[in-house]
Amino acid sequence: MKTNRLGHWLAIFFGTLYFLLPLVATFxxxxxxxxxxxxxxxxxxVLADPQFQSSFVYSVVLAVITIVFGMAIIVxxxxxxxxxxxxxxxxxxxxxxxxxxxPAIVIVFGYLRLYNSSSLLPLTxxxxxxxxxxxxxxxxxxxxxxxxxxxxxxxxxxxxxLTEAAESLGASAGTIIWRIxxxxxxxxMLSGAFLTFAIxxxxxxxxSLLNRPAFGPYLQLIGANRAYExxxxxxxxxxxxxxxxxxxxxxxxxxVAARP
Amino acid sequence: xxxxxxxxxxxxxxxxxxxxxxxxSIDKGEFVSFLGPSGCGKTTILRMIAGFETASAGAIQIGGxxxxxxxxxxxxxxxxxxxxxxxPNLTVAGNIGFGLKIAGKDKGEIDARVAEMLELIxxxxxxxxxxxxxxGGQQQRVALARALAVKPEVLLLDEPLSAxxxxxxxxxxxxxxxxxxxxGITTVFVTHDQEEALSISDRIVVMNEGRADQIGTPSDIYxxxxxxxxxxxxxxxxxxxxxxxxxxxxxxxxxxxxxxxxRDLSAFGIADETTVAxxxxxxxxxxxxxxxxxxxxxxxxxxxxGAVIRVxxxxxxxxxxxxxxxxxxxxxxxxGAPAAxxxxxxxxxxxxxx
Ligand SMILES: Nc1ncnc2c1ncn2[C@@H]1O[C@H](COP(=O)(O)OP(=O)(O)OP(=O)(O)O)[C@@H](O)[C@H]1O
Ligand SMILES: [Mg+2]
Numbered sequence: 001m002k003t004n005r006l007g008h009w010l011a012i013f014f015g016t017l018y019f020l021l022p023l024v025a026t027f028x029x030x031x032x033x034x035x036x037x038x039x040x041x042x043x044x045x046v047l048a049d050p051q052f053q054s055s056f057v058y059s060v061v062l063a064v065i066t067i068v069f070g071m072a073i074i075v076x077x078x079x080x081x082x083x084x085x086x087x088x089x090x091x092x093x094x095x096x097x098x099x100x101x102x103p104a105i106v107i108v109f110g111y112l113r114l115y116n117s118s119s120l121l122p123l124t125x126x127x128x129x130x131x132x133x134x135x136x137x138x139x140x141x142x143x144x145x146x147x148x149x150x151x152x153x154x155x156x157x158x159x160x161x162l163t164e165a166a167e168s169l170g171a172s173a174g175t176i177i178w179r180i181x182x183x184x185x186x187x188x189m190l191s192g193a194f195l196t197f198a199i200x201x202x203x204x205x206x207x208s209l210l211n212r213p214a215f216g217p218y219l220q221l222i223g224a225n226r227a228y229e230x231x232x233x234x235x236x237x238x239x240x241x242x243x244x245x246x247x248x249x250x251x252x253x254x255x256v257a258a259r260p
Numbered sequence: 261x262x263x264x265x266x267x268x269x270x271x272x273x274x275x276x277x278x279x280x281x282x283x284x285s286i287d288k289g290e291f292v293s294f295l296g297p298s299g300c301g302k303t304t305i306l307r308m309i310a311g312f313e314t315a316s317a318g319a320i321q322i323g324g325x326x327x328x329x330x331x332x333x334x335x336x337x338x339x340x341x342x343x344x345x346x347x348p349n350l351t352v353a354g355n356i357g358f359g360l361k362i363a364g365k366d367k368g369e370i371d372a373r374v375a376e377m378l379e380l381i382x383x384x385x386x387x388x389x390x391x392x393x394x395x396g397g398q399q400q401r402v403a404l405a406r407a408l409a410v411k412p413e414v415l416l417l418d419e420p421l422s423a424x425x426x427x428x429x430x431x432x433x434x435x436x437x438x439x440x441x442x443x444g445i446t447t448v449f450v451t452h453d454q455e456e457a458l459s460i461s462d463r464i465v466v467m468n469e470g471r472a473d474q475i476g477t478p479s480d481i482y483x484x485x486x487x488x489x490x491x492x493x494x495x496x497x498x499x500x501x502x503x504x505x506x507x508x509x510x511x512x513x514x515x516x517x518x519x520x521x522x523r524d525l526s527a528f529g530i531a532d533e534t535t536v537a538x539x540x541x542x543x544x545x546x547x548x549x550x551x552x553x554x555x556x557x558x559x560x561x562x563x564x565x566g567a568v569i570r571v572x573x574x575x576x577x578x579x580x581x582x583x584x585x586x587x588x589x590x591x592x593x594x595x596g597a598p599a600a601x602x603x604x605x606x607x608x609x610x611x612x613x614x
Contacts, residue, residue, distance in 0.1 A: 161345040164312050165403075167332040168339040169359035169410060179358075183349035 023238065030231035042232040051218060059215035063200035066138040067193045070146045078150045079181055082159045096147040099140050104205040107137060130210050137206040142196040153188025190251050194244035202237065263288040263446050264414065269318035271304050278304050279470045289444040293457040296467030302450040306416050309448065311335050323413055338407030340417040344399040346391040352402050353387035359410035377405040380439065397428040415447045433460050454494045458482060466490045488611040491537045498538040498580040504528045515575040519553040521608040537609040540570065543582035545593065548602025556600045559593045573599050
């Protein structure tokens with residue numbers, strides 16, 4: 001019993017070490033921009049870089065649009081599959097997994113072929129058009145994660161019976177989704193949203209090939225040209241991710257409190 | 261003209277027909293139970309009345325309006341589910357007021373009605389709780405209040421008590437019945453528990469494989485079961501093979517011993533085989549006087565069940581059980597001893613040939 005307990009602690013210790021050591025080292029390195037003293041100079045430089053600001057804001061905006069767009073497609077779809085087309089579930093699951101199988105580069109070349117300046121729908125002619133294309137790409141990319149989390153949320157409640165209960169009380173499909181389904185899968189949707197956020201913020205292939213000023217290409221640019229700033233950026237990226245995960249935790253704890 | 265008219269209702273899932281040519285009329289304010297074993301189609305019929313399932317053929321009328329093809333939201337039907345199905349994100353008051361809110365009532369009216377409903381289900385102080393903070397019995401009462409708050413014309417309950425434990429099941433079924441009587445609401449109640457159906461219904465529909473085997477009052481169903489299935493499903497029963505001796509005089513023989521029945525035997529010919537049934541509680545130990553039938557055999561088993569003692573007696577081939585009320589002064593029959601059993605002529609039930 002005792003040795004067992006010791007084994008657990010050792011496993012936790014080495015696990016923690018494995019994760020934290022590189023992070024601590026990166027952090028330590030990022031503080032050494034000024035010779036001889038620890039300082040946040042690298043962070044100051046990064047944050048003051050107008051390109052950092054613009055690319056970060058661009059990516060955040062795109063992430064938000066991606067989440068709204070994606071959820072608007074996925075929630076009603078997953079709901080109707082769960083409600084009426086349970087038999088289709090394996091098929092839908094397969095389709096939503098496709099973005100993980102088809103490499104991003106294939107999707108982006110497909111887009112470029114279909115929507116280039118000499119095509120019927122020349123989206124790449126304008127920067128707004130290209131940004132729209134990029135958002136579509138992100139929605140595709142985030143599909144597996146969003147679908148999975150929404151579906152998990154839907155499975156945790158009795159979608160059919162709740163829907164029927166609401167129907168017999170006179171509610172329409174829209175009202176049911178808005179007043180009954182959404183509030184009950186809120187935490188699942190939020191975790192999907194934060195995952196999507198984390199993916200979009202760091203995405204490189206789409207943004208780079210479509211030549212949009214996003215955060216991913218900026219990270220790559222800095223990484224190739226500077227010494228200390230990439231480390232500072234990496235630490236900040238981790239902070240953002242952790243903040244997202246922390247938020248997921250807080251939100252799911254709050255909603256768990258509203259359910260047994 | 262009755263309030264609910266179901267005529268020639270049929271439902272098939274693919275090639276599998278689960279409800280066959282089902283007819284039923286329900287009067288306004290009546291409490292009707294669907295009773296039957298698992299898979300016999302009770303839920304399917306209820307769901308067709310509610311509009312969650314579309315009929316493959318036939319028609320349903322509620323209050324003179326044809327509703328067969330109306331969506332559930334337009335049928336003025338309240339539904340209570342086995343699994344409660346309260347909205348987890350809303351409080352008790354939010355749940356009860358949901359239908360009124362959908363109907364666009366103003367806040368004052370909703371609050372008043374919710375308070376009234378909470379009073380009705382005897383949970384006046386729990387309006388601000390969430391469903392997960394309630395016991396199963398309380399949740400089901402809230403579900404009942406939610407269904408009734410919008411003043412539906414029909415109340416449908418699908419095994420609302422089967423997720424609850426025995427004590428609450430009994431008290432809640434009486435509450436439901438009392439509430440139903442007060443409001444005078446036409447109610448269809450699905451159950452597979454015969455005691456439940458017998459105790460609270462005006463009429464019972466005994467279902468068997470998608471058909472109504474018998475429709476009648478509880479005492480009718482219990483005392484005059486129309487088919488062998490009804491007889492064996494409702495209550496405990498001794499089923500025995502018998503031979504018709506004289507149809508006109510009501511004379512039969514069981515295991516070679518002569519018996520009389522007051523039931524109509526005109527459908528049978530001399531020497532026809534038939535099945536007869538005897539309720540354990542209709543039998544008494546000992547010889548009967550001239551009016552009663554008497555069968556003799558040997559005691560095979562004596563089982564102590566608390567309030568009653570069940571004795572199994574073997575004739576030459578057939579076995580039958582009878583119930584004695586427990587009484588400390590009672591001399592229990594000995595196993596292997598000879599025993600005579602007697603019963604009234606009208607207690608000998610003769611089953612249809614189906
Ligand atoms: N959606 C469906 N698709 C296919 N078959 C179904 C469907 N719903 C019900 N059935 C079948 O119809 C038959 C009757 O089902 P129903 O749910 O009405 O039974 P029930 O009498 O309510 O039984 P229980 O007491 O177990 O609830 C069953 O054989 C069931 O398998
Ligand atoms: Mg059922």
